[in-house]
Amino acid sequence: MHTPINLVVLGPPGAGKGTQAVEFAQRHVIPKISTGDILREAVQSGAELGQRAKATMDAGGLVEDELMIAIARERLNRDDVKSGFVLDGFPRTVTQATALDEIMTGRGSLVVVDIAVPDDALVARLARRRVCGQCGHATSLDPTVEARCERCGGELVLRSDDTESIVRERLRVYAEASRPLVDYYSSRPTFRAVDGDQSPAAVGAAFSEAVDAILAGMPAGSGIPEEAGA
Numbered sequence: 001m002h003t004p005i006n007l008v009v010l011g012p013p014g015a016g017k018g019t020q021a022v023e024f025a026q027r028h029v030i031p032k033i034s035t036g037d038i039l040r041e042a043v044q045s046g047a048e049l050g051q052r053a054k055a056t057m058d059a060g061g062l063v064e065d066e067l068m069i070a071i072a073r074e075r076l077n078r079d080d081v082k083s084g085f086v087l088d089g090f091p092r093t094v095t096q097a098t099a100l101d102e103i104m105t106g107r108g109s110l111v112v113v114d115i116a117v118p119d120d121a122l123v124a125r126l127a128r129r130r131v132c133g134q135c136g137h138a139t140s141l142d143p144t145v146e147a148r149c150e151r152c153g154g155e156l157v158l159r160s161d162d163t164e165s166i167v168r169e170r171l172r173v174y175a176e177a178s179r180p181l182v183d184y185y186s187s188r189p190t191f192r193a194v195d196g197d198q199s200p201a202a203v204g205a206a207f208s209e210a211v212d213a214i215l216a217g218m219p220a221g222s223g224i225p226e227e228a229g230a
C-alpha cells in the first residue's frame, strides 16, 4: 500500500500556490482541495453549512474558524481523499491547523510545504499582471508596453485589487495570520520551505523535491516520519 500524500501548501497571495497545488495534484492523481472551491460547493449544495458560509461572505466577512473547520472536515471525510490530497487555503489559522491535526488522527502525517516569496518580489510580480477585459486571460507584461490579449485581441487591464497599496495591505494581513501558522508547523520533520522567488518551473521542481524528501523520511504505509516514530 502506498503512503497517502496528505499535502498542505502554504504561501502568500501571488506566490503561485494555486498553480503548484494543481500541478502536483494532477501528477499524483489526488484531489486538489482549495478553500474557494469547497466554499463554493458548500454554498451551491444548499446544505446548512453552505448557507451559513454564504451569509458570512455576503456580509463581506471571512468565514470563521468553526464553520471553515466543519466544511473542511466534511470534505476530508469523503472517499476520494484516501490516497491523499493537496490542500490550498486551509488551514489559515492555528485553530484550523489544530483541528486539521485532529481530523487527520490515524490517517498519516501531513506534509507541509511553504512557498516563500519576499513582499517586494510579489509586489513587482503583481504590478506586471494584466487581465484581458474580454476573456479574462491573465498575463504578465512590462507595464510600459501597450499590448492586446494573445487569445482574443481584447484590451489588457490592471485588476483594481492589484494596485500596490492594496497588494501591500493584503500581504500584511497574510503575514500577520500566517506567521503563527508557519511557527506551528516549522519544527516538524514533515515541513519544508521552498524558494518561490524563481520561475514557476523552478518552483515546481523545488516543490516536488521538498515533498519527495519528506516522504523519503517516512516508512511506507505508516505515514509517520522516522525521526518522530521512535
Ligand SMILES: [Zn+2]
Pocket: 132, 133, 134, 135, 136, 137, 149, 150, 151, 152, 153, 154
Ligand atoms: Zn482575451
